[in-house]
Amino acid sequence: MGLLPLLKRDYGRCLHLPAHGRGAALPEDLQRLLRVRAGVWDLPELPDLGGPLERQGAVAESQRQAALMIGVQRGWYGVNGATGLLQAALLAMARPGQAVLMPRNVHRSLIQACVLGDLTPVLFDLPFMADRGHVSPPDGPWLEEVLAELPNLGVEIAAAVLIHPSYQGYATDLKPLVARLHRQGLPVLVDEAHGAHFASGVDVSLPASAVAAGADLIVHSLHKSAAGLTQSAVLWWQGDRVDPIAVERSLGWLQTTSPSALLLASCEAAIEDFFKPAGRRKLLLRLEQAKALAIRLKQFGLPLLETQDPLRLLWHTAAAGINGLDADSWLIKRGLVAELPEPGSLTFCLGLARQRGLARVMLRRWGQLVEKLGTGAPLPEFVPPPLPKLAVPFQSCGISWRASSQRLPLVDAVGRIAAELVCPYPPGIPLVIPGERLDQQRVDWLVDQQIIWGDQIPVDIAVTE
Ligand SMILES: Cc1ncc(COP(=O)(O)O)c(C=O)c1O
The missing domain is CATH 3.90.100.10 (Orn/Lys/Arg decarboxylase, C-terminal domain)
Structure with missing residues (x-):
């Protein structure tokens, strides 16, 4: 029985999620709370506190304030990650037997929601980047081709899902895509698990958030792209295409009846952090440091892949003939722990904590890695899955x-x-x-x-x- 010691262990440079960097970038109020008597904050839904689905109580009020800050009509905190909220959102948008349009790179939680709700996923393929094996987001013409094929399928589509940004940080101009889907008569759910910080508005060079793009439901994973504790997430609702009562009913099916007060408070603190001067300064500084880090690494020859999120740093391991999974195993043993190893790349999540001396560490490790595992030639191009543009x-x-x-x-x-x-x-x-x-x-x-x-x-x- 050895879980507790593992939670205290030093794993080296943690460039993985949650984004708070093992506590260093947790909002100050939350850090203070965690320092008071251990466990004192572990409370049930006391009348004063309430819960995400209660009309009264501190949680209800906090959700109202958070929605106002973000600029939407309503929001619900979640304690089962983006997973639980995406599933509730999807089940609120479509009835059993209906179909939902979604890209091939959806997170498995949405397919599982289709299983739960007897929905048919209509999966559309995405542009493929063969040098790294990643897909990129669809653009307007791509979506148009997808929509043109829909009538041939003979299924009733009730809603659409978009992913923004992808795990690696690829994003696009969402607004015209959402508007086009709306013209098609479809409400749009955006899985913005990795892009909560886009909604902060601190840096105009970041892609516009799904909130600004007019999506009907948006899910933010607050531990992935804000300073929340693991499992904290939020679902936003705006417009009049989705019934908020249906959303609440689905949330009631899929959320625990005992939400952790600590996690709910962490949802509040993570969102507030985006709008408090200190939190905004911190995020802006991290973005600037991340951009400067990428410039420096490239100057010294480390092959990086460009995405729209500076907080995701992607080593293009395939360029040096190295599989990203092998690179990851090698680096973990040397104290550099990435978030997402894939055959063509290794994604590091820089997160919101300060990363001192990272350029030096990365350049040294990259050099050693290439010497040890590099082949002198790039990996062969990756082969896209043999799939039609649209499949049921x-x-x-x-x-x-x-x-x-x-x-x-x-x-x-x-x-x-x-x-x-x-x-x-x-x-x-x-x-x-x-x-x-x-x-x-x-x-x-x-x-x-x-x-x-x-x-x-x-x-x-x-x-x-
Ligand atoms: C695109 C995307 N959506 C949703 C999720 C689920 O998020 P969570 O871990 O907060 O449940 C993930 C997790 O990796 C993800 O990558």
Whole structure:
């Protein structure tokens, strides 16, 4: 039984989430609270406090104030991460049997919501960047092509989902996309788990937030892109396309009946931090330091990939012939802990805590890494998944997930229907979802992915009987 000592251990440079950097960038009020008698803050929904779904009480009032600060009509704090709030939001937007339009890079929580709510995910493919194996966000013409194909599918679409920014920090001008989906008659949920700081408005060079883009529901993961404790998140509502009562009913299904008062207070503190002078100064400074760090690393030859979020620093390991997962294992042993290893890159989350001397450490480690694992030539280009622009699972996700299933080696699964997600974590983006029929091309591609993702991709898969 050794969990407690692990929580105190020094892991070296933590360039992973949560963004508060092991407490260093927690809002001051919260730091003070945590220093008072241990556990004194662990309270139930006392009448004075209330909870996210109560009309009265301090939590209700705090949510009202937070919504005012962000500039939306309502907000609900969540203690089960962006995961719980995305699922509640999706279930509020579509009824069983309806379909939801979403990009291929959705987080698995949204596919799981489709299973829970008997919804059909209509997945659209995304532009692929072969030098790194990442997808980029859709632009207007791309979305137009997707929408043009919708009538051929013969399904009733109730809502649309967009991801902004991606895990790595790729973002786009969301406003025209949201407006186009609205013209199509679709309410829009934006998974802005990684972009809460865009809504702070501290730096005009950051992409505009989904809030400003007019999305109907927006989810912010406050531990990923604000100074919240792990599991803290918020769901914002604006406009008149989604019924807030439906949102509350879904939240009631999917949230615990005993939300942690500490986590709720952390939601409040993280959002307030964006609007208090000290918090704004801190965020602005971190953004400037991050931009300066990237310039310095590039000057000294470290290949970085550009994204729209300066707080995500991406080493392009493929450029030196190194798989990002191998780079990660090597670096962890040397005290440099990244957030997201992928076959072509390694994403570091710089977070909100001060990172002293990081340029020196990174340059030294990069040099050693290239010497040790570099091949002198870039990795071959990554192959995009063989998928149509728009795809509906062959059979309902929910039915396939619940069906009796058997496990088969991937290579023997051609022609069969997946009964589970295939989903490396992180990033938690499914490569296969329940209900999809696996054709030869897809299986061949998955087998190739096993080579580059290692044991993140199992050698067998559950398929329906
Ligand atoms: C794009 C995206 N959305 C949602 C989530 C879920 O967030 P949380 O960990 O706060 O539940 C993640 C987690 O990695 C994510 O990457």
